[in-house]
């Protein structure tokens with residue numbers, strides 16, 4: 601897959617799914633702006649490793665996606681560093697689980713601020729650059745909770761469902777301009793994000809961490825029997841950036857071993 605000469609920005613990409621997507625895009629030849637909330641030295645070390653592994657230019661921005669000015673600033677910094685922004689992957693996210701009646705309002709606001717709001721700021725800032733060049737790819741890293749609900753995740757599910765709508769609108773508004781906008785919806789992916797949920801199950805049921813992992817992903821264990829691999833999400837992102845995927849827009853693609861189909 602040839603993304604040589606393309607430039608990508610991936611929010612929340614020092615770890616987990618975002619890092620896998622950034623690595624896959626770099627592996628296909630794109631220059632990449634990484635982003636996260638780690639200390640600058642740590643983020644820059646991740647960027648150096650990516651550049652060394654793939655022979656591309658990779659930089660790090662510590663822009664906090666919960667701040668609208670920093671979300672738009674991330675796009676500006678990408679254009680300044682690379683001269684353009686061709687691919688935007690909105691991925692940064694946090695999680696909190698609790699029933700709706702005891703969901704802490706502060707956590708609700710934090711999830712909305714980090715998952716929901718920044719998408720509009722990165723996209724609105726990047727789209728004019730893509731329109732000018734007549735080519736662009738916007739990808740939203742969701743979860744299957746963009747398509748179906750899940751108990752104890754009111755804020756997260758509400759945000760992800762709203763973003764499925766945003767994906768469709770951006771796709772329609774830019775369908776004739778060489779720009780596509782899609783969402784990728786994985787099932788469970790073993791990253792630091794889901795560690796608290798695994799630890800909660802282990803403590804609640806008095807079982808080991810490994811047993812808790814099996815229990816957590818049990819609903820996904822039907823057709824495929826395992827969680828989704830970060831690299832599989834990265835490969836899908838690269839495909840969506842290819843010319844072969846030019847007609848795929850406004851969609852939400854599940855990578856969950858058939859979980860959502862059950």
Ligand code: NAD
Pocket residue numbers: 611612613614615616617618635636637638663664665666691692693694714715741742743744785786787788789790791792793794
């Ligand atoms: P992770 O904890 O491994 O990585 C989170 C990344 O987001 C890190 O790079 C972190 O620095 C960054 N981040 C956190 N807050 C930020 C902020 N305010 N500004 C900028 N960056 C910030 O998590 P992950 O599991 O890779 O999750 C990433 C995304 O994928 C989330 O949106 C999550 O909802 C989604 N997702 C996760 C799973 C899963 O099972 N792990 C499945 C599907 C979708």
